[in-house]
Amino acid sequence: MNPLISTLITIGVVLGGVLGGCSYLIWLERKVAAWMQDRVGPNRVGKFGLLQPIADGMKFLLKEDVIPSHVNKVLFLLAPTISVMTTMLALAVVPIGPTTTDSTSWQAMIAPGIDIGIVFIFAVTSLAVYGIILGGWASNNKYSALGSLRASAQVVSYEIPLGMSILGIALLSGSLNLETILQRQAEGGIGSWNIWFQPLAAMIFFTSALAESNRLPFDLPECEQELVGGYHTEYSALKFGMFFLAEYTHVITVSFLMAIMFFGGWNFPWIATPDSHYAGAWIVKFAVLHTKVLACITFVMLLRWTLPRFRFDQLMGLAWKVFIPLSLCNVVCTMFVRQFSLSWWWLLPVSLALVIITGLISMTPSPKRAASPLQH
Amino acid sequence: MDSELATFQPVLIFIVVLIGFVITNLILAHTIGPRKKTPVKQMPYESGMDPVGDARQPFDVKFYLVAILFLVFDVELLFLYPWAVSAYAGPNGIDPVLSDLVFGVMLVFMATLVIAYVYAWRKGVFRWR
Numbered sequence: 195m196n197p198l199i200s201t202l203i204t205i206g207v208v209l210g211g212v213l214g215g216c217s218y219l220i221w222l223e224r225k226v227a228a229w230m231q232d233r234v235g236p237n238r239v240g241k242f243g244l245l246q247p248i249a250d251g252m253k254f255l256l257k258e259d260v261i262p263s264h265v266n267k268v269l270f271l272l273a274p275t276i277s278v279m280t281t282m283l284a285l286a287v288v289p290i291g292p293t294t295t296d297s298t299s300w301q302a303m304i305a306p307g308i309d310i311g312i313v314f315i316f317a318v319t320s321l322a323v324y325g326i327i328l329g330g331w332a333s334n335n336k337y338s339a340l341g342s343l344r345a346s347a348q349v350v351s352y353e354i355p356l357g358m359s360i361l362g363i364a365l366l367s368g369s370l371n372l373e374t375i376l377q378r379q380a381e382g383g384i385g386s387w388n389i390w391f392q393p394l395a396a397m398i399f400f401t402s403a404l405a406e407s408n409r410l411p412f413d414l415p416e417c418e419q420e421l422v423g424g425y426h427t428e429y430s431a432l433k434f435g436m437f438f439l440a441e442y443t444h445v446i447t448v449s450f451l452m453a454i455m456f457f458g459g460w461n462f463p464w465i466a467t468p469d470s471h472y473a474g475a476w477i478v479k480f481a482v483l484h485t486k487v488l489a490c491i492t493f494v495m496l497l498r499w500t501l502p503r504f505r506f507d508q509l510m511g512l513a514w515k516v517f518i519p520l521s522l523c524n525v526v527c528t529m530f531v532r533q534f535s536l537s538w539w540w541l542l543p544v545s546l547a548l549v550i551i552t553g554l555i556s557m558t559p560s561p562k563r564a565a566s567p568l569q570h
Numbered sequence: 571m572d573s574e575l576a577t578f579q580p581v582l583i584f585i586v587v588l589i590g591f592v593i594t595n596l597i598l599a600h601t602i603g604p605r606k607k608t609p610v611k612q613m614p615y616e617s618g619m620d621p622v623g624d625a626r627q628p629f630d631v632k633f634y635l636v637a638i639l640f641l642v643f644d645v646e647l648l649f650l651y652p653w654a655v656s657a658y659a660g661p662n663g664i665d666p667v668l669s670d671l672v673f674g675v676m677l678v679f680m681a682t683l684v685i686a687y688v689y690a691w692r693k694g695v696f697r698w699r
Contacts, residue, residue, distance in 0.1 A: 368659030432599035
């Protein structure tokens, strides 16, 4: 098939999947929230409220789109555009189905064979901070300004542990290409999934990525009780929907990355290995990958209703004082294991020990902090 | 076009499709839906109060400090990526003869990084209050 046409078809599938996925994830999130709070959740529109996402979408479209007179119009329109575009663009290098490293055959992703894979994703998603800053500044509203300041400080801070946690994977795989990383894990089976060798990196990556996407417990930029809506206070109708879409797309991308980089992607013992060539193997692999992704997304939703929101100094402290030294330790440990050709399994106890030591240090009250809680 | 760049062709197509997608969204938002301008709707939303003063005020210098530190660490990260990929990549990576030298250099690099980090910590950059 003509590569242009197959690319366009893949793009269509990804875009459609993301749009449909996002709207049904909102439904899932509301159901999970209701279940955790002992409520019923959406159940009016269709069976089990299954048509609720469509109704919500129509509502986004049909509501009045207010552009207040005090905003900077060009930047005001540009902000949600940048948010949506950057988060979506990151999906270009993410395998959305089973892939191999064979460059001649068709792969279930938009742009196969990009060697800088993960760096591309980081480069593109870090541009999303422009959407936040522009949205907050152009709105010319005090809530928006405060929200965007907080958001940009937060996103910028968590960018560093996020990038550092990947270095361990790069050291182990010798590549930043997501298909190659996946292939190494798939060929080794469940015992070679990166989660066994980089549990600390997985934890840091997941937490930082949550902070990047402004999800609870890191949703300080848009905490309702203090800042109304944060940087999107002045946005309404479909433009608000675009910010919303960007947030959920980010969660989807992060879940895909977690599943692919740490949990072996489409690999599963016996039923989905590189050697399984039975009829329907492709579909099984696809299902395995998407089950992992869905499990990760559900975990994010459960977290949302389990953990309270951080305070801002705690949030910045977590990034700068905990995650950066921890991820640097992780890189150095991985480097030693690789340099002296030790068993990779050494990394598992070392990572767990690092986590425990960090916990012990943070629980020991420092004399200054214990003096008086009121004294700043 | 060489093959390395050709892999980015689908990304380019994706960008074009995405631009089309967001522009359609903006136009849809603009055309569908009622439009009734009232003076109250045109005001900045401040929980029902009349806004006092301007939103564009000077803000805390700590945000600048965080941004500057981010620049330092981010640039340092960019130096680490090529090393991490090629250090132990076998035949495609660094020559095994240089392996020990690279290892030592990286340890020195990270040590300088830690010194800068400790300096920033002692200076109280991370103390947010």
